Amino acid sequence: MTLFGTSGIRGPVGETVTADLALSVGRALGVDSDRVVVGRDPRESGEFLQSALVAGLRESGTDVVDVGLASTPTVGRAVGWQAADAGVSITASHNPAEDNGIKLWQPSGQAFDAERRETIEERLEDGAFDPADWDECGTLESWATGARTRHAETIRSELDRDSLSSHVLVDVGNGAGGVTADVLQAMGCHVETLNGQPDGAFPGRPSEPTPENCQSLATLVAESDADVGIAHDGDADRMRAVAGDGTYLSGDVLLALFARAAASPGDRVAVPVDTSLAVGDHLAEIDVDVEYTPVGDVYVAEAASAEGVAFGGEPSGAWIWPDHTLCPDGPLAACTAVTLDADRPLADRAAEVPSYPIRRDNVGVDAKGAVMDRVRERVLDEFDDVTTLDGVRVDLGDAWFLLRASGTQPLVRITAEARDADRADDALATARDLLSDART
DSSP states (O other): OOOOBTTBEEEEBTTTBOHHHHHHHHHHHHTSOSEEEEEEOSOTHHHHHHHHHHHHHHHTTOEEEEEEEOOHHHHHHHHHHTTOSEEEEEOOTTSOTTEEEEEEEOTTSOBOOHHHHHHHHHHHHHTOOOOOOTTOOOOEEEOHHHHHHHHHHHHHHHSSOSOOOOEEEEEOTTSSOTHHHHHHHHTTOEEEEESOSOOTTOOSSOSSOOTTTTHHHHHHHHHSSOSEEEEEOTTSSBEEEEOTTSOBOOHHHHHHHHHHHHOOTTOEEEEETTOOHHHHHHHHTTTOEEEEEOSSHHHHHHHHTSTTEEEEEETTTEEEOTTTOSSOOHHHHHHHHHHHHHHSOHHHHHHTSOOOOEEEEEEEOSSHHHHHHHHHHHHHHHOSSEEOSSSEEEEOSSEEEEEEEOSSSSEEEEEEEESSHHHHHHHHHHHHHHHHHHHO
């Protein structure tokens, strides 16, 4: 059984994700948990999935703290606030409306690591379940308003500014990220929201805050006197930003800006293996190194928990300040972006981050595991600087390429980047040739 990806269980409701599965996960988690925090994003299926999961927990004798409709970082942080053993977000994050999922959190705010996920899967497969006696079932406590308020107050305490006068457009994406507007308004900002009504059908725009899905936000920022535009996905673990001139900031640029503001000379920053060279080059100017991780916020969080790592981030929009929490906190990222802009415009900061040509390709591959094994073997023989944390990443000095098997499709994804366009093309061609040879 392999239910968990790096971001928990996700899939179509009624197929991969069912009430029966949620009940079983609750029972499996309840085996060794006395107290668990549970919350959900606005998807309609979240109500019955949460009810089923809570039933499994309480049947196991586990007390449940229900934070209701809440952002995923609210749930992740609430585990520690409530002295709980674990947290559960019923969410499919940025996936489409027909999906839902289950993501599990540790008291540190970090998602369940591989060992903990495997334990839950083994219990699901074995039917391991320890029901409580009839008079020892778990209790149910509601803490919905309190959790959101605590999250907002905590973010304010973590920022470098007591007040702000910025004009901010916040595209909540019909999701659970309203705490961002709470904080910014409390600090004195003029806040206007887009798609602010929680609606799990995501009628305003698709949940993932890509450049295409944020065109309306970028246009409104450019045509108004707004200083910053903010966009979240359905559960607000992700955050993307638009500068005051209407420029949608790429994930690599935001990563470089956040990391540079958070890190000091001698520090390290945790980033996944598909991160642009531009991030490392920008940080090298202040004597900060990057440390590569597999793709997935759980891996970035694990690396960020180490001594000397000041920040962790993924270009997809997950941002982690380890001194505050190991959960990607979109509202904290949003308010940090506004704070940075108030000190110096994001557009000016972004102009200092280099932009390099990057090439991407997807190749349909049957038996992708065996093919990637052959790619890995040949690359290790032919190249000196190879990282095999997640697929195969080869550093060529002035360029790099990455081959990764898709986690959900029969594909191998190829990424290549260099500081020169011709060199990027060459690196992509080298990666394609390696994959072609491995397939034959």
